[in-house]
Amino acid sequence: MREDRGPWYLLTGLVLGAFLGLMYAWLVQPTQYTDTKPASLRADFKDRYRALIASAYMSNGDLVRARARLELLQDEDLYRMLSEQAQRTLAEGASIQEARALGMLAVALGQPPPTVAAPQQAAATQAPITPTLEAPVLTPTVTSIPGETVGISETIVNTEIVSATLPAASSTPGAPNRTPRPSATPTSEPSPQPTPSPTPGAPFALQSEELVCDPSLDEALIQVMVYDAAEQGVPGVEVIVTWDGGENHFYTGLKPEMGLGYADFLMTADTVYTLRLAEGGQPIPNLTPTECETADGARQMGTWLLIFAQP
Amino acid sequence: MSRWIRFLLALMIGAMGGLFYGWVISPVEYIDTTPDSLKIDYKSDYVLMVAEAYSVEKDLLAAVQRLGLLGGVPEENVRQAVLFAEREGFLDSDVALMKALQSALASWNPALETPLP
Numbered sequence: 001m002r003e004d005r006g007p008w009y010l011l012t013g014l015v016l017g018a019f020l021g022l023m024y025a026w027l028v029q030p031t032q033y034t035d036t037k038p039a040s041l042r043a044d045f046k047d048r049y050r051a052l053i054a055s056a057y058m059s060n061g062d063l064v065r066a067r068a069r070l071e072l073l074q075d076e077d078l079y080r081m082l083s084e085q086a087q088r089t090l091a092e093g094a095s096i097q098e099a100r101a102l103g104m105l106a107v108a109l110g111q112p113p114p115t116v117a118a119p120q121q122a123a124a125t126q127a128p129i130t131p132t133l134e135a136p137v138l139t140p141t142v143t144s145i146p147g148e149t150v151g152i153s154e155t156i157v158n159t160e161i162v163s164a165t166l167p168a169a170s171s172t173p174g175a176p177n178r179t180p181r182p183s184a185t186p187t188s189e190p191s192p193q194p195t196p197s198p199t200p201g202a203p204f205a206l207q208s209e210e211l212v213c214d215p216s217l218d219e220a221l222i223q224v225m226v227y228d229a230a231e232q233g234v235p236g237v238e239v240i241v242t243w244d245g246g247e248n249h250f251y252t253g254l255k256p257e258m259g260l261g262y263a264d265f266l267m268t269a270d271t272v273y274t275l276r277l278a279e280g281g282q283p284i285p286n287l288t289p290t291e292c293e294t295a296d297g298a299r300q301m302g303t304w305l306l307i308f309a310q311p
Numbered sequence: 312m313s314r315w316i317r318f319l320l321a322l323m324i325g326a327m328g329g330l331f332y333g334w335v336i337s338p339v340e341y342i343d344t345t346p347d348s349l350k351i352d353y354k355s356d357y358v359l360m361v362a363e364a365y366s367v368e369k370d371l372l373a374a375v376q377r378l379g380l381l382g383g384v385p386e387e388n389v390r391q392a393v394l395f396a397e398r399e400g401f402l403d404s405d406v407a408l409m410k411a412l413q414s415a416l417a418s419w420n421p422a423l424e425t426p427l428p
Contacts, residue, residue, distance in 0.1 A: 009314065010321040017325020024326075025333040033341065040341040043379065049346070049357070052377055056360040059367040069356065136410040 002299025017273065039074040046073055047085055054082070054101035063108050070109075083104035085258055086235045087253045096251065100236035103253060107232050167204060204237070204308040205275055209284060213292035219266060220289035220301040225263040226252050229310040236310075238278035241266040243271050249278070277308060347382030351395055352380055358392035359401070362408040370420050376413060377420045 034186060038049055050073065057066040067078070068301035070116060075081040086102035102147065204226055212223075226237045235253025242248075252263040267289045276283040331411040351356065358378070389420035393409045 010317050011413025013318045013321025014325035014328070017322035017327075018329035018332075020322070021326035025330055033344050033348040036341050036344045036348045038349065038353055040344045042348060045344075045346055048377075048380055052360045052364065055364040059363045062388075069360070072353070248388075261373070291340055304346040308349070 014186070016289045038072040040280045041073075049073065050082065050085055051089075051098050051102060054105040055098065057105045057108070058101045066105055067109060070186045079110045080105050082109065083235065083253075087260075090236060090251050090253050095299050096236060096238065099251075100255070105244035106260070107228050107230065107234055110230070110232050184296050203279060203281055203310070204234075205281055206284060206311055207307045208305070209307075210305045211290055211292055212305045213294050213300065213302050215296075215298070215300070217303050218300045219303070220269070222265040222267060222273065222287055223303055223304040223305045224252065224263045224265075224275070225259065225305070225307045226263075227307070227309040231309070234258040235260045237261070237263075239265075239275065241264055241265050270308050275306065281308070344378045345382070349381070351391070352399075353393040354388065355395040355399075355401075357381060358389050358412070359396070359409055362389075362405075362412040365412050365415070371415055374415070374420070377423055378420050384414045386413070389416060 023128050027175075038046070041049060049069065053066055053069045056069075057063065069084075070078050071083075082102050083106045086099045086106060089099040089102065131250075178188075193206050222238050222241065226234045228234050233252070235251070237252045239250050239252065240247065241250075248265065250265060252261045255262055255264070265275075267287070269289050271288065272285075273287040274283050274285045275287055287304050288303050290304075293299055326344060346354075346357065358381075361377045365371065366378070367379050368374075376386050378388055381388045385408050389412055393406065393413055396409055
């Protein structure tokens with residue numbers, strides 16, 4: 001009688017054992033989420049982490065540190081992630097300062113890293129370490145009032161040469177890298193002629209004002225393009241348009257397909273507009289819907305294209 | 312060998328199989344975690360970032376909101392970060408920023424903050 005049961009009890013034992021093993025692993029001693037890394041954060045937390053990195057960058061201007069922190073998130077494309085988040089922040093109507101910080105950091109990261117040759121005498125006295133140089137950050141100081149020709153005096157505020165290699169956070173094997181810090185001994189002298197980099201707060205000046213007759217755009221638009229010194233579009237720049245009895249504020253970067261520094265405004269017939277950037281600079285008056293002639297001779301409404309750039 | 316012993320052996324093999332599957336073949340992947348689970352290194356750097364931003368923005372409410380992401384009490388998070396920073400030899404200037412934030416938090420009264428609309 002007992003022999004008729006066959007080996008099924010063994011299979012029952014296996015299944016029951018597997019079940020108990022999984023229950024132990026999942027319920028009795030579940031996984032403890034401790035000592036995790038920023039890369040494992042949920043997407044929305046990563047966004048807030050990224051925004052804080054940008055805010056800290058706006059405070060200290062330390063691009064090496066900002067880059068090291070961003071790399072902890074293990075994004076595939078730092079520039080794209082920052083740009084997209086800046087645009088998303090603007091589109092959601094969240095903090096303009098945050099969007100601007102993200103945009104400025106994206107722009108800073110988007111620049112090719114400058115390579116500066118170390119002076120011979122410095123190299124001869126240093127340890128045989130290949131110096132990794134970071135461009136000194138220049139802080140422009142506006143020396144004239146907005147609305148007039150702006151003069152900039154450059155002050156080198158970060159001439160310490162920092163090593164791109166991050167020191168270990170602790171002696172614990174596998175411990176994450178700590179915040180990058182300048183090496184105790186500069187590995188080289190700063191360049192006597194540092195390459196300027198776009199700095200938060202630098203003014204934008206009107207580079208060109210043109211009536212464009214684009215057959216694909218039969219609307220009376222004001223198109224604004226804002227570029228930094230490296231000729232990259234800057235998102236989050238506030239543009240103010242005023243007219244008789246009205247005012248409108250809008251921001252660059254809300255149409256990413258047109259570029260990070262792009263914004264536009266639809267004009268109404270028989271209205272004269274004045275445009276300026278909120279950060280200062282000269283106002284652009286007498287912008288009004290104007291007819292133009294396309295290449296094939298057709299008449300249509302033209303588009304005012306205004307290009308601003310950091311000097 | 313009795314049937315019970317063989318049954319228990321099968322049970323153990325099955326349990327080992329379950330553990331092997333859960334820990335080796337399909338181990339836990341750390342995704343979608345929350346900032347409160349970050350390692351102390353990263354938490355400290357997070358606090359430093361908050362302190363860096365605060366040093367310029369001077370917006371304590373924003374700093375508290377940012378610290379809130381770490382869970383727990385903001386003051387305690389900053390205190391732990393300062394201790395870690397001092398122990399691990401952060402730059403003096405960084406530690407100073409964190410201490411400035413710590414001091415500001417110590418005298419912060421949430422009741423005096425203007426409520427958001």
